[in-house]
Amino acid sequence: MPRLSAAQRHTIRFTLNGQPVQGEAEPRLLLTDFLRHVLGATGTHVGCEHGVCGACTVQIDGSPARACLTLAVQVEGSDIRTVEALAPAPGRLSILQEAFRRHHALQCGFCTAGILMSLDAFLRAQPDADEAALRDLLSGHLCRCTGYAPIIAAALDAAARLRETAHA
Amino acid sequence: MDSPGDKWVGQSLPRFEDAALLTGRGRYFDDCGAPPGTLHAAILRSPHGHALIEAIDTAAARALPGVAAVLTGEDIRTSTTSLVVGVKAPMECWPIAVERVRYVGEPVVLVVATDRYVAEDALDLIEVRYTPLPAVTDPVVALTPEAPVLHDGLKGNLASERRFRYGDPEAAFASAAHRIAIDVTYPRSACTPIECYGVLADYDPGEDSYDVFANFQGPFSIHAVIARALRVPGNRLRLRTPPDSGGSFGVKQGVFPYIVLMAAAARACGRPVKWVEDRLEHLAASSVATNRVTRLEAAVTADGIITALDWDQLEDCGAHLRAPEPATLYRMHGNMTGAYAVRNVAIRNRVVLTNKAPTGLNRGFGGPQVYFALERLVQRIALTLGLDPLDVIRRNLVPTSAMPYRTASGALLDSGDYATAMETALREGRHDELLRRRDAARAEGRPYGIGYTAVVEPSVSNMGYITAVLTPAERKRAGPKNGAQATATIQCDAVGSVSVHVASVPQGQGHRTVLAQVVADELGLRPQDIRVVTDIDTAKDAWSIASGNYASRFAPAVAGVARIAAQQLRTRLQRIAAPLLNVPPDDVVLAHGKLHARGNADNALPFARVASSPHWAPGTLPAEDSAPLRETAWWTPPELTAPTEADEVNSSLCHGFIFDFCGVEVDRVTGQVRVDRYVTMHDCGTVLHPGMVAGQVTGGFAHALGAALYEAHSYAPDGSFQTGTFADYLVPTVMEVPAPLILHHESPSPFTPLGAKGVGEGNCMSTPVCIANAVADALGLHDVSLPLLPATLARHLHGAEPGAPAVAPPQGERTLRGEGEARVAAPREKVWAMLLDPEALMAIIPGAHAIQRTSPTAYRAEVTLGIGPVKGRYRVTLSLADLDEPSALTLSGSAAGALGFGQGRGQVTLREADGSTVIAYHYEAAVGGKVASIAGRLLDGATRVIIGQFFAALARQAAPRQPWWQRLLHRLGLHA
Amino acid sequence: MKPPKFDYVSAETLDEALATLRAEGEGARIIAGGQSLLPMLNMRLARPAVLVDIMRIAALAETTKQNGTLRIGAGVRQATLQAHPNLHPLLAAALPWVGHAQTRSRGTLCGSVAHADPSAEIPLVLLALQGDILLRSARRTRRVAAADFFIGMMQTARQEDELIEAICLPQPRPGEGYAFREVGRRHGDFAIVACAAVAHEAGVRLAIGGVADHPAARDLPADSAHWPEALDAFAHALPARDDLHATAEYRRQLVRKLGHQVMQEAAACRA
Numbered sequence A: 001m002p003r004l005s006a007a008q009r010h011t012i013r014f015t016l017n018g019q020p021v022q023g024e025a026e027p028r029l030l031l032t033d034f035l036r037h038v039l040g041a042t043g044t045h046v047g048c049e050h051g052v053c054g055a056c057t058v059q060i061d062g063s064p065a066r067a068c069l070t071l072a073v074q075v076e077g078s079d080i081r082t083v084e085a086l087a088p089a090p091g092r093l094s095i096l097q098e099a100f101r102r103h104h105a106l107q108c109g110f111c112t113a114g115i116l117m118s119l120d121a122f123l124r125a126q127p128d129a130d131e132a133a134l135r136d137l138l139s140g141h142l143c144r145c146t147g148y149a150p151i152i153a154a155a156l157d158a159a160a161r162l163r164e165t166a167h168a
Numbered sequence B: 001m002d003s004p005g006d007k008w009v010g011q012s013l014p015r016f017e018d019a020a021l022l023t024g025r026g027r028y029f030d031d032c033g034a035p036p037g038t039l040h041a042a043i044l045r046s047p048h049g050h051a052l053i054e055a056i057d058t059a060a061a062r063a064l065p066g067v068a069a070v071l072t073g074e075d076i077r078t079s080t081t082s083l084v085v086g087v088k089a090p091m092e093c094w095p096i097a098v099e100r101v102r103y104v105g106e107p108v109v110l111v112v113a114t115d116r117y118v119a120e121d122a123l124d125l126i127e128v129r130y131t132p133l134p135a136v137t138d139p140v141v142a143l144t145p146e147a148p149v150l151h152d153g154l155k156g157n158l159a160s161e162r163r164f165r166y167g168d169p170e171a172a173f174a175s176a177a178h179r180i181a182i183d184v185t186y187p188r189s190a191c192t193p194i195e196c197y198g199v200l201a202d203y204d205p206g207e208d209s210y211d212v213f214a215n216f217q218g219p220f221s222i223h224a225v226i227a228r229a230l231r232v233p234g235n236r237l238r239l240r241t242p243p244d245s246g247g248s249f250g251v252k253q254g255v256f257p258y259i260v261l262m263a264a265a266a267r268a269c270g271r272p273v274k275w276v277e278d279r280l281e282h283l284a285a286s287s288v289a290t291n292r293v294t295r296l297e298a299a300v301t302a303d304g305i306i307t308a309l310d311w312d313q314l315e316d317c318g319a320h321l322r323a324p325e326p327a328t329l330y331r332m333h334g335n336m337t338g339a340y341a342v343r344n345v346a347i348r349n350r351v352v353l354t355n356k357a358p359t360g361l362n363r364g365f366g367g368p369q370v371y372f373a374l375e376r377l378v379q380r381i382a383l384t385l386g387l388d389p390l391d392v393i394r395r396n397l398v399p400t401s402a403m404p405y406r407t408a409s410g411a412l413l414d415s416g417d418y419a420t421a422m423e424t425a426l427r428e429g430r431h432d433e434l435l436r437r438r439d440a441a442r443a444e445g446r447p448y449g450i451g452y453t454a455v456v457e458p459s460v461s462n463m464g465y466i467t468a469v470l471t472p473a474e475r476k477r478a479g480p481k482n483g484a485q486a487t488a489t490i491q492c493d494a495v496g497s498v499s500v501h502v503a504s505v506p507q508g509q510g511h512r513t514v515l516a517q518v519v520a521d522e523l524g525l526r527p528q529d530i531r532v533v534t535d536i537d538t539a540k541d542a543w544s545i546a547s548g549n550y551a552s553r554f555a556p557a558v559a560g561v562a563r564i565a566a567q568q569l570r571t572r573l574q575r576i577a578a579p580l581l582n583v584p585p586d587d588v589v590l591a592h593g594k595l596h597a598r599g600n601a602d603n604a605l606p607f608a609r610v611a612s613s614p615h616w617a618p619g620t621l622p623a624e625d626s627a628p629l630r631e632t633a634w635w636t637p638p639e640l641t642a643p644t645e646a647d648e649v650n651s652s653l654c655h656g657f658i659f660d661f662c663g664v665e666v667d668r669v670t671g672q673v674r675v676d677r678y679v680t681m682h683d684c685g686t687v688l689h690p691g692m693v694a695g696q697v698t699g700g701f702a703h704a705l706g707a708a709l710y711e712a713h714s715y716a717p718d719g720s721f722q723t724g725t726f727a728d729y730l731v732p733t734v735m736e737v738p739a740p741l742i743l744h745h746e747s748p749s750p751f752t753p754l755g756a757k758g759v760g761e762g763n764c765m766s767t768p769v770c771i772a773n774a775v776a777d778a779l780g781l782h783d784v785s786l787p788l789l790p791a792t793l794a795r796h797l798h799g800a801e802p803g804a805p806a807v808a809p810p811q812g813e814r815t816l817r818g819e820g821e822a823r824v825a826a827p828r829e830k831v832w833a834m835l836l837d838p839e840a841l842m843a844i845i846p847g848a849h850a851i852q853r854t855s856p857t858a859y860r861a862e863v864t865l866g867i868g869p870v871k872g873r874y875r876v877t878l879s880l881a882d883l884d885e886p887s888a889l890t891l892s893g894s895a896a897g898a899l900g901f902g903q904g905r906g907q908v909t910l911r912e913a914d915g916s917t918v919i920a921y922h923y924e925a926a927v928g929g930k931v932a933s934i935a936g937r938l939l940d941g942a943t944r945v946i947i948g949q950f951f952a953a954l955a956r957q958a959a960p961r962q963p964w965w966q967r968l969l970h971r972l973g974l975h976a
Numbered sequence C: 001m002k003p004p005k006f007d008y009v010s011a012e013t014l015d016e017a018l019a020t021l022r023a024e025g026e027g028a029r030i031i032a033g034g035q036s037l038l039p040m041l042n043m044r045l046a047r048p049a050v051l052v053d054i055m056r057i058a059a060l061a062e063t064t065k066q067n068g069t070l071r072i073g074a075g076v077r078q079a080t081l082q083a084h085p086n087l088h089p090l091l092a093a094a095l096p097w098v099g100h101a102q103t104r105s106r107g108t109l110c111g112s113v114a115h116a117d118p119s120a121e122i123p124l125v126l127l128a129l130q131g132d133i134l135l136r137s138a139r140r141t142r143r144v145a146a147a148d149f150f151i152g153m154m155q156t157a158r159q160e161d162e163l164i165e166a167i168c169l170p171q172p173r174p175g176e177g178y179a180f181r182e183v184g185r186r187h188g189d190f191a192i193v194a195c196a197a198v199a200h201e202a203g204v205r206l207a208i209g210g211v212a213d214h215p216a217a218r219d220l221p222a223d224s225a226h227w228p229e230a231l232d233a234f235a236h237a238l239p240a241r242d243d244l245h246a247t248a249e250y251r252r253q254l255v256r257k258l259g260h261q262v263m264q265e266a267a268a269c270r271a
C-alpha cells in the first residue's frame, strides 16, 4: 500500500452491515467519527475515546472491538457490523433486542449499542455461555443507568431463546 | 396488549422508547446534525490548580488553516456578563478563566475551526504563560489564614456561613445522658453519564437572539441565568433539547456555562458553533458532587433516643460558586433529622471555595453527604451504648401516627409507615439468616460485617429552599421564592389522535411510556395510541423555572400534572359528547377508545370522532368548546411554601423512606470488599411502573456502590487533578455490582396527584453509608472514609509491615523522588565543565532543540521529552546553584508544554573512581497538568526514566569514545 | 480528544515495514492492535510522523511450534491465541486478565511486550517462563531474553528501527506447575500486583508485575519454609510505588501474601 499522507483524505472502502460503503478520511480519522459523521451511521456511540466505556463497540470481521481505538484506514476491506444491522426487518427486533426490551435492560440507551454488539458476537460463538462468561464479556462495558442486573437477565434470557431457536 | 385488566398505570409495560434505542435510531445530541457551515469548538484548559495568566499567544493558532476564531477570557468578558452567584458575596463566575485559573481543567482558550481535529491542532499551537500560585484543595485548610485566597473580593475562602437553631438544642445537650459525636469527610464523586455534554449555538445579529440546542436537563431556572449572561431577554434565548439523552443524573445541568461560551463564540464567528465535550474534559470539569467535612453530635438518652442533633457542615464547592450552588448543602435542610423524630437541632453551614472543579447537581444531591454522617453516628451510638443498631433506629423513627410529620427544621414528611417497612425488610430480607452467616464467616476467621441505614428520600424540590442560604432579612428584600411548577399539554389533532407534551427532559427514565399510561387511563385509550414528546423548545412549549429532570420530580409532579391535563381534556370531551349521547356530561364514560353512556355501552361514539370535532365542525359546538382540544395544565403543590422567618424550610414535597441492610466480606489478603447481600426496602408511594422503579433502584445502587468502593474525584495537595480518565476514575462494571434485593412498602403521598414519590436518588443516599457501616462492623473500625480502598483496609488486616522503610511517604503526596548513578569514563573536571557549557548540555539533554544561556548558571531550551511512544515538546529552564567545583552542585529545572509541567531539584555529586567519574544524583520533582491527570499511574516511573536518560546521556557525552566492549554491549541492546 | 496528524503506511511485507522504520527513525511508530497506541494518540500523548501498520503482513500472523517453543508472531492477536490448542497453561491463565474481550480481539501479544507497561500480564508471563523476544531490523536479527528485554517503565532493549518479529515461549515441561493471580481495583484494570509462578523440582520461579517499573522474577527454593523470608526480601527489593489506587506498602504486602499463595498453587498443580 502506498504511504497515505497526513495532509490528505483518502478513499476508504469496506463492508458495513452487508453493504459496500466508501468515504474519505485522513489517516488520523477514528472509525467512530467515520461511521457517525462520514457515513451517517449514528447508532454507534462515543463515550470515552480511550477504550474503557465500550459504547463504541462494533464488530470488525466478526469480533467485538472498540471503534474509538481503530482508525478508519485500518479497516479498509474489512467487514464491519454495527447496531443498525441487528434487527431482522424494520419494525421488528431480534431475539437479543427483544430480551433487552422485556427486561428493561436499557434506560438512556447510550451504552446499549456497544453491549448488543458484544453479546451478538459472543452468543453466536458461544451459545452455551453461562452467567460468569457473560459477566466477563460485559465487564468491557460501562452502563451508568441500569446497575447491570437487568442486562445480565436479558443476556441470559436471549441466550436461552437463541439456543431454543437453534434446536427448533 | 389491549384492554387493561384495571388500569395501565402500575403495569410494567415495555417502553416505547426502546425500539429506536435498540436499533441505533436514537436521537441523541450528536446524532441530530448541524446546519451547513457549522464550526466546531475545542477548549484549551488549565493545567494548573491555581495560576495567574500572564500572556496568551494565539498567533500561530489563528494562522492555522481552518481556524475561524480563537477566543480568550478577555474576549468572552466583553460580550457576556458574569454568571450569577447564588450567595451575597463579591465574586464573579465566568465560564472561562479571566486573568486567573482556579482549577485544573478550567477553560482558558476556545478555538473554533472547520472540524474538531483541526480545532485540537490549533490548541497545540497556543502558548499560555502562567505564574503558578499556591493552591488549596482541602476545605479545612482553605479556611486558615495562611491559605491562598481564590477570589480577592472575598478576603478569605468562606463564601457563606449561616447558623440555624430549632427547638432547644442547648437544653437538650445540657440534660443529655450522653453526647456522642462523629467526624466524617465525604469525598467527591460524579455520576459520569456515558454521553458527555453537547452544545450547538447560533446567533442572529438582526434580532440579537440566540438559538441553542444542548443536552441540558434543567432546571430551567438556569435559562434565566444563561439569558442574563448573554445580555438578552429570555425571549431571545431559544433553548432546545434533543429527543434522547445519554444519561444525566443531574450532571447535565452543568452544561450551562458551555452554552454561554458557545453562544458567545457563535456570535463572534457569525456562524453556528458546535461543541461535543470529550471524556477528559468531562472528568476534569463538568459537574461533580461536593465534598463535605462534617462534625455531627447527638444528645442521647441512656436507651439510645436522640434528643438533639448539632450539625457542623463545611461544604466545598470548588473554585466557583456556580448556580444553583450552594444548593447541595440546602437541599436536605428540612430533613436533617433523617427518618428520626428529633425536635432539637442546631446547624452551622459553611461554604468554602478551593482549587477544584466547581460542583453541581449529581444524583442524591446533598443526601449522601448528610446520611453518611447521620447513619455513621447511629452506628456509633449503638456501639457506645452497647445497643443493637436496629434498636437505636427503631427507637428514633418518626412514628406512623405522626404522619404527616413536620420536622424540626420545617419539612413536612408526607406519609409513611417506617416501622412496618423496616420490620418487613428484616423479615423478607432474611436478616436472621444474615446474622448466622456473619457468625459462620467469623468463626472461620473471615472478616464479615453487617450495616444498616434508614433514610428519608426527598423529592420535588421547593424552588425556594436555596434561599435559606440568605438571612430572613435578605430573603425579604429579594422577594419570596417557593413552589415547584409542573406543566403538561395534551392535544387532539384533526383525526382525534392524542399527543402529550411535557417539559420533563428525560435522560433515560422512560417518561414517554409512563405518561402514555397515565393519559391512556384518563381517556379510555391504549398507551400505544398516545404520542408523547418530552424534548423541549423554550420558544414554543409551556415551561417554568422548575421544568426539567431533577430532584426526582417526574413521577410525583410531571406524571401528576399530565393526569390533571388529561382530566381537563376528558371533561371537555364529556361536554361535547353529552348532547350527542343524550346523557349528562358526568355520565359520559371514556373506555376502549369510545365515549359511551354510563350503563349503556352501545350508546357510544368513537373517541376520534368526538376528539376531532372542534377541528371540523366548531360551529355545531357550544362556544366554550369550539376551540380544538388542547389543554395545558399547571400544578404546584401548596405545601411548598417559602422559608419562614424562623428559617423553617419545607425543602421538598415528598419524602420516601428507605431501609437498607447488607452483609459484606473483606478479603483477608487483598482488603477488597465484596457485598455479599444487599437488601433495600423502598416506600416511594404509589408505584407507576414497577419495571422502571426497579431500574431506578438498581441504577442508583450501582452509583452508590461506586461511591462507596471505587469512585473518587481526586486532587493532589498542589491542585493537580488525578482522575482524568476512566482508567483512573473507576466506574464499577458488571463484575463489581451485585443485584440488590428490592422490597416495597407503599404509602401513597397525599400531596401528589398520583400518590407517587421520587425514587431515583434514594440509594445514593442510603447505600454508601450502609456499606461503610458494614465494613466498620467487619473490621471493628472506628473511622471509615470513602471510597473504601483495599490498600487502606488491608493495613488493618495485615498489621505493620515487616521491616517497613522508616519513613513512609505521606499518602496523597505527589512529590516524586528518586536517585541514581551513572559512571562516566572521563575525569571529574571534564564532566564539570560540560555541566557549565551550553553546547555540551545541549547534547546531553535528550531531545534538546535550542539552548540558550540566560545567565552564567541558567539555561533555557526547547526539549522533546518522552518515554516509549509518549513524547512532548517542553520549554525547559535549568539553573545551577551551590557550585562546589568540581564535586557538587544543585540542578533546578522546570518544564512546561502541552502535556503538562514539571519542576524539580536535584543534588548532583561527582566522585572520582579509578580514572572515571561517578555521577550520583537524587532528585525531587513535582509534575502536573495533562500527564498527571491521565497517566498518573506511570508518572513516577516515567520521571525516573527521563532523569535517568539525562544522566546516561551526560555519561555518554562525557566519554564519547566508549571502550569496545561497551559499544558491543550497546549494539546488542544490552546497555546498562 | 482526536489524534494529531500522521502519515500511514500499511506494510504488505516485513521488508517494507523495516525499510520504513529505518528511513523514518524515531518519527515512525509501529501500530499493531492499536489498543495501547490509540488511547495515546487520542490524548495526543504520542505524535508519530508515520504509523506503520504491520497487521497485513501475512508472515507475522503465524503461531508455530518449533523444537519445544511456541513462536508467536507480531500479527497474532490476543483473542486468536486464546483459542490456540497449544497454549501454555500459564499464558492461558493470564490472557483473560489482559484488558477485555473487546480489546483482546485487536491487541497483539508482541504489541504488549513492545509497550512494556509495568503491570502488563504478557511481559510478566514471558519473564516467568524465561521466553525470548525476536527482534528484527533492516540491519540484523537478534534474540533477547525476557530478563534482558524489559529495562524500565515502557523501556525495552528494542532499538528505534527494530520490530518485534515474534516472542518465543518454552512449551510446558513435565513436572512443572503454574499459577497466576492478579489484584486490580476492578476487573480488567491494569494490575496493582500480578504474580506468575512456575514450580519445578528444584524450586519455584516467581515473577511479579505492577510493583517495580518492569516485571521482575526470582527463583525461590522448593522448600516452602524458606518462602516467607525470601518473599520479604523480594518485596523489599522491588522499588514499589504509591499511586492513586494503592500504596507501595500494599504492593509489598501483596507480593508476600499473594506471592505465597501463587507459589503454593503452582507447587500443588505440579503434583
Ligand SMILES: Cc1cc2nc3c(=O)[nH]c(=O)nc-3n(C[C@@H](O)[C@H](O)[C@H](O)COP(=O)(O)OP(=O)(O)OC[C@H]3O[C@@H](n4cnc5c(N)ncnc54)[C@H](O)[C@@H]3O)c2cc1C
Pocket: A050, A051, A052, A069, B868, B869, C029, C030, C031, C032, C033, C034, C035, C036, C037, C038, C039, C074, C097, C098, C099, C100, C103, C104, C106, C107, C108, C109, C110, C111, C112, C113, C114, C115, C117, C119, C120, C121, C122, C162, C163, C164, C165, C188, C189, C190, C191
Ligand atoms: C481498556 C483497556 C484495558 C487494557 N487492559 C490491559 C491489561 O489489563 N493488561 C495489559 O497488559 N494490557 C491492557 N491493555 C493494553 C492491551 O490491550 C494492548 O493490546 C497491548 O498493550 C498492546 O498491544 P497492541 O497490539 O494493541 O499494540 P499497539 O497499541 O498497536 O502498540 C503498542 C506499542 O507497541 C509498539 N509495537 C506494537 N507492536 C510492535 C512490534 N511488533 N514491534 C515493535 N513495536 C511494536 C507500538 O509502536 C506502540 O508503541 C488495555 C487496553 C485497553 C484499551
Ligand code: FES
Pocket: A045, A046, A047, A048, A049, A050, A051, A052, A053, A054, A055, A056, A057, A066, A067, A068, A069
Ligand atoms: S468510546 Fe470507545 S470505548 Fe469508550
Ligand code: FES
Pocket: A105, A106, A107, A108, A109, A110, A111, A112, A142, A143, A144, A145, A146, B194, B246, B247, B508
Ligand atoms: S442505559 Fe444509560 S448508560 Fe446504559
